[in-house]
Amino acid sequence: METLKEKTASTTQATTIRISGAEAVIRCLLEEGVNLVYGYPGGAIMPIYDELYKFSDHLHHVLTRHEQGATHAAQGFARVTGEVGVAMATSGPGATNLVTGLADAQIDSTPMVCITGQVARQLLGSDAFQETDIVGISTPVTKWNYQITKASEIPEIMAKAFYIARSGRPGPVLIDITKNAQFDELDFSYEKCNGIRSYKPKPEIDLSKISAAAEMINTAKRPMIVFGQGIILGQAEEELKAVVEKAGIPAAWTILGLSALESDHPLNVGMVGMHGNYAPNVLTNECDVLIALGMRFDDRVTGNLNTYARQAKVIHFEIDPAEIDKNVKTDIAVLGDVKETLELLLPLLEPNSHNNWLEEFKKKDAIEFDKVIKNDLFPEKEGLTMGEVLGQINRASNHEAVIVSDVGQHQMIACRYAKFRQSKSNITSGGLGTMGFALPAAIGAKMGAPDREVVAIIGDGGYQMTIQELGTIFQTRTPVKIVVLNNDFLGMVRQWQQLFFDKRYASTELTNPDFVTIAQGYNINARRVTKREDLAAAVDEMIASKEAYFLEVCVEKEDNVFPMIPSGASVSDIRLS
Amino acid sequence: MEKKTFTISVYSENNVGLLNRISGIFLKRHINIESLNVSESEIENVFRFVIVVHTTENWVKRIVGQLEKQIDVIRAFYHVDKETIYQESAIFKISSDLFFDEGQIETIIKDSNSSIVSVSRDFFVIAKTGRRSEIQELYDELQPFGIMQFVRSGRISVSKPQMKISSLLQEFQTITH
Ligand SMILES: Cc1ncc(C[n+]2csc(CCOP(=O)(O)OP(=O)(O)O)c2C)c(N)n1
Ligand SMILES: [Mg+2]
Numbered sequence: 001m002e003t004l005k006e007k008t009a010s011t012t013q014a015t016t017i018r019i020s021g022a023e024a025v026i027r028c029l030l031e032e033g034v035n036l037v038y039g040y041p042g043g044a045i046m047p048i049y050d051e052l053y054k055f056s057d058h059l060h061h062v063l064t065r066h067e068q069g070a071t072h073a074a075q076g077f078a079r080v081t082g083e084v085g086v087a088m089a090t091s092g093p094g095a096t097n098l099v100t101g102l103a104d105a106q107i108d109s110t111p112m113v114c115i116t117g118q119v120a121r122q123l124l125g126s127d128a129f130q131e132t133d134i135v136g137i138s139t140p141v142t143k144w145n146y147q148i149t150k151a152s153e154i155p156e157i158m159a160k161a162f163y164i165a166r167s168g169r170p171g172p173v174l175i176d177i178t179k180n181a182q183f184d185e186l187d188f189s190y191e192k193c194n195g196i197r198s199y200k201p202k203p204e205i206d207l208s209k210i211s212a213a214a215e216m217i218n219t220a221k222r223p224m225i226v227f228g229q230g231i232i233l234g235q236a237e238e239e240l241k242a243v244v245e246k247a248g249i250p251a252a253w254t255i256l257g258l259s260a261l262e263s264d265h266p267l268n269v270g271m272v273g274m275h276g277n278y279a280p281n282v283l284t285n286e287c288d289v290l291i292a293l294g295m296r297f298d299d300r301v302t303g304n305l306n307t308y309a310r311q312a313k314v315i316h317f318e319i320d321p322a323e324i325d326k327n328v329k330t331d332i333a334v335l336g337d338v339k340e341t342l343e344l345l346l347p348l349l350e351p352n353s354h355n356n357w358l359e360e361f362k363k364k365d366a367i368e369f370d371k372v373i374k375n376d377l378f379p380e381k382e383g384l385t386m387g388e389v390l391g392q393i394n395r396a397s398n399h400e401a402v403i404v405s406d407v408g409q410h411q412m413i414a415c416r417y418a419k420f421r422q423s424k425s426n427i428t429s430g431g432l433g434t435m436g437f438a439l440p441a442a443i444g445a446k447m448g449a450p451d452r453e454v455v456a457i458i459g460d461g462g463y464q465m466t467i468q469e470l471g472t473i474f475q476t477r478t479p480v481k482i483v484v485l486n487n488d489f490l491g492m493v494r495q496w497q498q499l500f501f502d503k504r505y506a507s508t509e510l511t512n513p514d515f516v517t518i519a520q521g522y523n524i525n526a527r528r529v530t531k532r533e534d535l536a537a538a539v540d541e542m543i544a545s546k547e548a549y550f551l552e553v554c555v556e557k558e559d560n561v562f563p564m565i566p567s568g569a570s571v572s573d574i575r576l577s
Numbered sequence: 578m579e580k581k582t583f584t585i586s587v588y589s590e591n592n593v594g595l596l597n598r599i600s601g602i603f604l605k606r607h608i609n610i611e612s613l614n615v616s617e618s619e620i621e622n623v624f625r626f627v628i629v630v631h632t633t634e635n636w637v638k639r640i641v642g643q644l645e646k647q648i649d650v651i652r653a654f655y656h657v658d659k660e661t662i663y664q665e666s667a668i669f670k671i672s673s674d675l676f677f678d679e680g681q682i683e684t685i686i687k688d689s690n691s692s693i694v695s696v697s698r699d700f701f702v703i704a705k706t707g708r709r710s711e712i713q714e715l716y717d718e719l720q721p722f723g724i725m726q727f728v729r730s731g732r733i734s735v736s737k738p739q740m741k742i743s744s745l746l747q748e749f750q751t752i753t754h
Contacts, residue, residue: 135594136597139598140601140605146594164648197651197746198649325638
């Protein structure tokens with residue numbers, strides 16, 4: 001029998017070998033540098049699972065407890081590593097369970113390849129057992145998708161899938177493989193994809209746009225940067241910092257841009273958007289030049305577009321031409337890979353500092369501190385706040401943790417207060433707002449960054465959407481730290497009901513189970529905190545733990561997240577209470 | 578912003594599922610497709626969609642941006658009517674009795690520049706190519722006599738400005754080979 005080493009030797013230069021389609025899929029994954037996949041087996045993908053068994057020394061498969069969990073774990077892995085995450089599922093219900101993760105990865109530009117089994121070619125269209133048109137279903141939520149019906153198509157399509165998922169503006173790709181194509185043999189050789197004639201991952205850079213942008217920035221009196229995830233996806237953190245520092249421009253971030261610039265940087269002025277910071281939101285409507293870097297002017301960022309930055313000239317650095325003028329009309333559009341365009345911009349910028357302008361941020365920060373932050377981080381009332389829990393996690397983890405948050409009030413609190421020194425450290429579902437994202441995403445993040453502390457911050461509602469992934473943690477012994485901020489409410493919805501629906505709390509109160517007992521059922525160390533005096537020690541114990549750890553913190557039930565831009569309002573009408 | 582008629586031309590690879598992906602872009606934005614035609618183009622193995630929509634220029638720009646973003650789309654363009662030469666085709670099936678009993682029909686056919694493509698004992702078939710309004714005119718004239726069947730194609734059009742697909746594809750060839 002050939003040794004595994006021979007088995008996985010690169011076939012790139014080698015001549016072709018005769019193997020099954022299922023084995024070809026595995027070899028393609030290895031050729032693409034994949035050694036970890038998440039998934040769930042079933043009839044239509046069994047030939048591939050059989051090969052996973054044979055290749056288990058080289059390709060590690062993590063069995064999640066639900067296919068949605070597999071997608072979010074793959075996303076967590078991708079977000080923390082910058083590599084493509086891979087998830088697998090069987091046909092029919094297995095495939096449809098991937099849809100939420102695909103949609104999440106599509107809107108948050110996460111590189112992911114999903115592989116689904118499909119009924120045999122001759123059964124397509126016959127309503128066969130577990131047949132579903134997953135290519136049709138997933139079309140609007142994938143960057144690309146394809147159904148393979150012949151074994152011989154596998155190498156080329158898989159190469160294309162990885163190229164498309166990771167290049168340009170990244171995104172999810174779904175490859176559906178009929179069962180006959182998994183069983184049939186092909187002459188296998190592998191060549192990586194390095195171009196597709198109908199697809200241009202990066203637009204060409206127009207140097208005149210860069211010099212025009214530089215001139216506009218150099219003459220600006222009150223410039224402001226808003227950066228998004230494009231900085232992280234484009235690995236442009238150093239370039240961003242250099243530009244910010246040289247031109248002395250206050251830089252704010254979108255929720256997905258968080259951690260691209262260290263939290264303590266003197267020119268980091270906080271988060272924009274619905275629950276962002278007071279200063280950058282209000283001053284968006286007072287700056288003279290707004291420089292958008294790798295962000296897409298989401299409505300949660302802009303509030304009412306008719307009153308958004310009307311006074312400002314807008315410069316938009318962006319890789320995706322379809323984003324230009326989509327929501328906000330730009331004066332200068334600088335298309336291209338943001339790492340390259342910022343690198344070209346830097347030498348054209350004049351050293352500057354905008355101290356008076358920066359002072360205005362500080363003044364507004366002081367107002368926010370007094371009205372909001374002080375009460376969140378150093379509360380004087382009896383009940384625990386979500387903010388103080390984040391404060392303790394920051395302290396105990398020394399700003400070094402990867403924070404994976406779910407969706408709701410706790411997410412906004414986590415993103416407002418978590419402190420970072422390192423990029424790719426904030427993982428959250430931004431565009432789709434997928435409750436249930438955090439627990440499986442934290443598993444993927446920890447596997448992608450095993451040397452880092454990974455702390456999931458989850459609400460009592462969202463936790464119960466993917467709570468079964470505790471089984472995955474138990475089985476794989478992945479040492480993630482899980483914090484549930486329990487307010488016995490679907491808090492964010494309750495907040496809206498309080499503010500905009502006269503406190504009619506329709507279906508937002510939760511009668512919760514004993515979360516500690518549940519975690520212990522999975523053999524996970526668990527603790528519940530209800531009093532302030534126990535919090536610091538509990539967080540210390542959690543961070544010190546070498547194993548997975550579950551911490552439930554019972555927080556004030558009806559706290560609200562502020563500041564807040566009510567939907568439809570202007571960024572400058574942000575409310576502090 | 579004022580709504581206008583735009584002709585969108587999409588050059589693409591010939592892949593199963595692309596039509597679904599393209600129509601989804603309109604569906605997602607709740608924009609109705611007035612007409613759609615898919616055919617081969619002047620380039621081997623490259624397909625051409627001609628899509629007509631009635632919307633604002635803002636929207637058509639965004640749609641073209643989204644179309645171009647699709648992996649299998651080579652390029653997409655939009656034009657207003659005066660930038661294109663466009664036509665539609667229609668065929669009418671009419672009872673043969675009419676042809677012999679109603680002398681006017683022959684005049685209508687002649688005046689409308691349409692042609693008779695088939696004649697049989699029971700019915701005859703008239704074909705007409707032209708602008709939508711010309712086809713409509715013929716329809717209105719024939720309708721009182723009774724039309725057995727009527728069908729009109731989507732718009733086909735060529736643009737007056739160049740679209741430069743061949744050079745784009747050539748460029749790709751030279752980069753990768
Ligand atoms: C899958 C899904 N369903 C519904 C929502 C709408 N939603 C947004 S926040 C929220 C409440 C979340 O409650 P919880 O997880 O307890 O977090 P909290 O706001 O209390 O911190 C809901 C229901 C959503 N974002 N995702
Ligand atoms: Mg809650």
